[in-house]
Amino acid sequence: MKLISANWKMNMTPTQTKDYIAKFLPLVRDVKDREILLCVPYTSLCVASDLLKGTHIKLGAQNVYYEPKGAFTGEISVAMLKDLGVSYVIVGHSERRWIFGERDETINRKLLACLDGGLRPILCVGERLEEREAGLTFKVVETQIRLALSSLEDYTDMIDIAYEPVWAIGSGNPATPKDAQAVHKFIKDILKSINKNYQGKTRVLYGGSVNLNNAREFINTQDVDGLLVGSASLDPESFAQIVNAS
Ligand SMILES: O=C(CO)COP(=O)(O)O
Secondary structure (H helix, E strand, O other): OEEEEEEOOOOOOHHHHHHHHHHHHHHOOOOOOEEEEEEOOHHHHHHHHHHHOOOOEEEEEOOOOOOOOOOOOOOOOHHHHHHOOOOEEEEOOHHHHHOOOOOHHHHHHHHHHHHHHOOEEEEEEOOOHHHHHOOOHHHHHHHHHHHHOOOOHHHHHHOEEEEOOHHHOOOOOOOOHHHHHHHHHHHHHHHHHHOOOOOOOOOEEEEOOOOOOOHHHHHOOOOOOEEEEOHHHOOHHHHHHHHHHO
């Protein structure tokens, strides 16, 4: 099933989360052929978890730490997320890579912790503008995937991947569906080549300036198995329209 996910990033208080979900749920009640996911800030997980219980909307986090517990001030473990009913977690978002200096090795450890603990990670990959301009898109994406999945190659069916070109995020300048399709196909070929038992269960999502005007075209593009929507997911009506259009 295709996956349409919101990434709220650092937006929405718990109170705003409550209002959002109250408005959003009736608007997507009849959507049965798409998986809908809300990746909310840590502080909204509790309230969102309560409100989404018994609905078909899944709950996701935007980050996780790889150690199971201990003296890691400010960090959140897989078990803590699981206990709140979280089923997905975004790992290696470009904002974590480029603002917070998250390295491929850290991302690899986070993926391992998620797989061990039964959370489905959404691994984010994508090239920066200068890399794209230097013709390095495929090389960058391949390197990010190979490093993130190092020693986890047998488990590729247990993760989803979001292709989010960094230059397209928050810029109003999305990739063309054709360019996205080429990278998505390339990602699927990598997964096949690193896991000979790969069953094709990884969904490759597109993210980067998805909005109501382009969501349908992306979702109807071959090899696009879902969307990861940032700013256009912050308004419940707008995100519900994207879900319904895609
Ligand atoms: O980073 C994104 C989703 O993870 C995309 O953000 P925008 O939809 O705001 O471009």
